Amino acid sequence: MLKLTRKLEYALIALRHIRQSGNSLCSAKEIAASYMIPQELLAKTLQQMVKLNYIKAVQGPRGGYKIRKGLEKVRMTQFIEELEGPLGMVDCNINSDCVQIGNCNIRMPINKINDNIRNMFNDIRVGDITSQLT
Amino acid sequence: MLKLTRKLEYALIALRHIRQSGNSLCSAKEIAASYMIPQELLAKTLQQMVKLNYIKAVQGPRGGYKIRKGLEKVRMTQFIEELEGPLGMVDCNINSDCVQIGNCNIRMPINKINDNIRNMFNDIRVGDITSQLT
DNA sequence: TTTTAATACGAGTATTTAAGTCGGGTTTAA
DNA sequence: TTAAACCCGACTTAAATACTCGTATTAAAA
Numbered sequence: 001m002l003k004l005t006r007k008l009e010y011a012l013i014a015l016r017h018i019r020q021s022g023n024s025l026c027s028a029k030e031i032a033a034s035y036m037i038p039q040e041l042l043a044k045t046l047q048q049m050v051k052l053n054y055i056k057a058v059q060g061p062r063g064g065y066k067i068r069k070g071l072e073k074v075r076m077t078q079f080i081e082e083l084e085g086p087l088g089m090v091d092c093n094i095n096s097d098c099v100q101i102g103n104c105n106i107r108m109p110i111n112k113i114n115d116n117i118r119n120m121f122n123d124i125r126v127g128d129i130t131s132q133l134t
Numbered sequence: 135m136l137k138l139t140r141k142l143e144y145a146l147i148a149l150r151h152i153r154q155s156g157n158s159l160c161s162a163k164e165i166a167a168s169y170m171i172p173q174e175l176l177a178k179t180l181q182q183m184v185k186l187n188y189i190k191a192v193q194g195p196r197g198g199y200k201i202r203k204g205l206e207k208v209r210m211t212q213f214i215e216e217l218e219g220p221l222g223m224v225d226c227n228i229n230s231d232c233v234q235i236g237n238c239n240i241r242m243p244i245n246k247i248n249d250n251i252r253n254m255f256n257d258i259r260v261g262d263i264t265s266q267l268t
Numbered sequence: 269t270t271t272t273a274a275t276a277c278g279a280g281t282a283t284t285t286a287a288g289t290c291g292g293g294t295t296t297a298a
Numbered sequence: 299t300t301a302a303a304c305c306c307g308a309c310t311t312a313a314a315t316a317c318t319c320g321t322a323t324t325a326a327a328a
Contacts, residue, residue: 001218002136002251006316009224009240016239027274036233041317047276060325061273084135090143099170105150106143109263116254117136120247129243140287161303177286181305195302212275 005084011038011045016130018067045083047119052082054126072127077118081128087121089114116123139218144171145179150264152189152201153206159198179217186216188260206261211252221255223248 013035028046032039035038048063050057054074055065081087089108092098147169152160162180166173180199184191188208189199211250215221226232 001139001142001214001221003225004223004244005135005314008135009244012240012244013238020239024200029274036318037240040319042275043275043276044317050275057275058325059273059275059323060327062298062326063324065275080135080226087135087232089136089138091137103169104147105154105169106146106263109266110138110143110146112266113258117251120250120254123161124247129240132243134244139285163303172288174290177304178288178306185302191303191304192296193294193304195300196297197295197303198303 007030007041007045008080010035010042010085011049011083012014012126012129013037014042014046014065015055015067015071017132018065023066025058025062025066028059028093030064048083054079072125072131074126076121076124076126076129080121087118141175141179142214142217144176145183145217146260146263148176148180148199149183149189149201149260152199153158155199159192159196159200161198162232164198182217188213203231206265207260208260210255210258210260210263214255221252223251 014026014031014037017031017034028039028043031037034041046055046057049055050065055070055098056068057063057065077087086094088094092100092104092107093111094113098104144191148160148165148171151165151168162177163173165171165180166176180189180191183189184199188202188205190202191197191199211221220228222228226238226241227245227248230240
């Protein structure tokens with residue numbers, strides 16, 4: 001219950017790795033090997049993050065990825081939603097075509113919980129995960 | 135991302151419904167019809183909650199379910215875990231046979247987030263959801 | 269200038285988990 | 299004795315996640 005997806009895990013592992021490499025480029029291959037992550041899958045995730053402007057890619061041999069300035073300040077809510085889509089505990093928070101709506105008897109309390117979770121992720125920055133000590 | 139399962143939703147909807155019916159029994163059929171929930175599925179969930187001692191079943195015609203004293207005070211962490219299994223954002227919080235472990239670079243920060251979520255659910259009681267106004 | 273090692277990207281497959289169904293059994297009020 | 303409820307395990311279906319593959323593009327280095 002309430003597990004993160006692998007993609008998100010891989011993304012965070014990669015970002016932390018890239019960040020800790022300072023200015024040198026990191027290839028998908030290198031990162032995948034370091035953490036035993038399927039290379040193709042990681043590659044796609046990295047490509048997605050390039051599109052989202054979180055990292056910068058350099059092509060060609062000796063190429064790789066590096067962090068883009070500003071990533072550290074990005075809120076986890078934004079990061080998660082751009083990578084994985086909407087973040088809501090129940091569908092009615094997302095698409096609202098539930099047959100219930102007027103009838104549902106737990107909507108309010110669930111929304112409250114949902115807000116709590118969102119608030120929590122809103123207060124965490126990507127940098128908190130990629131830079132935190134230990 | 136981070137969605138509740140239908141089973142859990144159905145369980146909470148049913149509990150709230152049963153609770154609001156006071157002392158009279160509620161059948162699975164009646165509840166399923168009220169909220170357009172698949173009856174068989176709801177029935178199984180109710181049966182599970184009987185086993186967990188959250189509700190009491192009365193068999194035979196005119197039978198049904200009623201709330202057991204004490205349910206309201208049960209913490210949501212316990213409730214969720216008894217119904218759905220362990221509540222952790224990453225597998226290493228659950229079974230610990232991750233090939234990484236020593237190698238993983240985001241373990242600490244993720245654990246922190248995990249604790250936050252657990253703490254939040256720890257502070258919510260089933261009764262907060264089944265009894266909260268509107 | 270050719271090779272090689274990297275990213276880019278869409279389509280496709282496989283696996284896992286969640287969701288729902290079915291059939292037969294037990295209980296008990298009417 | 300019947301009917302309406304709960305009980306329960308096995309099964310099927312559907313959806314989401316995880317992963318793979320093939321091909322194209324880029325650019326450093328031999």
